[in-house]
Amino acid sequence: MKERGLAPGGFPSDARGAHIPNGEGGPGEAAYDGEQFVGVDLHRRRSVISRTDQHGEVLEAVRISNDPQLLAQVMGRAGEQPEVALEATYGW
Numbered sequence: 001m002k003e004r005g006l007a008p009g010g011f012p013s014d015a016r017g018a019h020i021p022n023g024e025g026g027p028g029e030a031a032y033d034g035e036q037f038v039g040v041d042l043h044r045r046r047s048v049i050s051r052t053d054q055h056g057e058v059l060e061a062v063r064i065s066n067d068p069q070l071l072a073q074v075m076g077r078a079g080e081q082p083e084v085a086l087e088a089t090y091g092w
Contacts, residue, residue, distance in 0.1 A: 036079050037051070044066075
């Protein structure tokens with residue numbers, strides 16, 4: 001079964017498989033202290049995580065390998081208490 005998400009073409013990646021849009025560090029590295037919303041599209045080996053602000057503007061969208069430390073790193077950029085939606089499907 002083929003996983004879908006952000007296409008890796010055109011995005012630099014780190015050694016663990018995270019694709020970071022807009023070059024080094026990406027927009028997710030910039031400080032943003034407003035309310036954030038996080039969507040996680042969970043797959044068996046990789047997941048896509050998207051963070052938006054209260055106006056729906058995308059702050060960061062990354063495709064990561066499912067590694068607990070990498071997930072914690074990406075989620076840590078969402079602030080203290082982000083609203084989170086998780087999509088996971090049956091069929092693994």
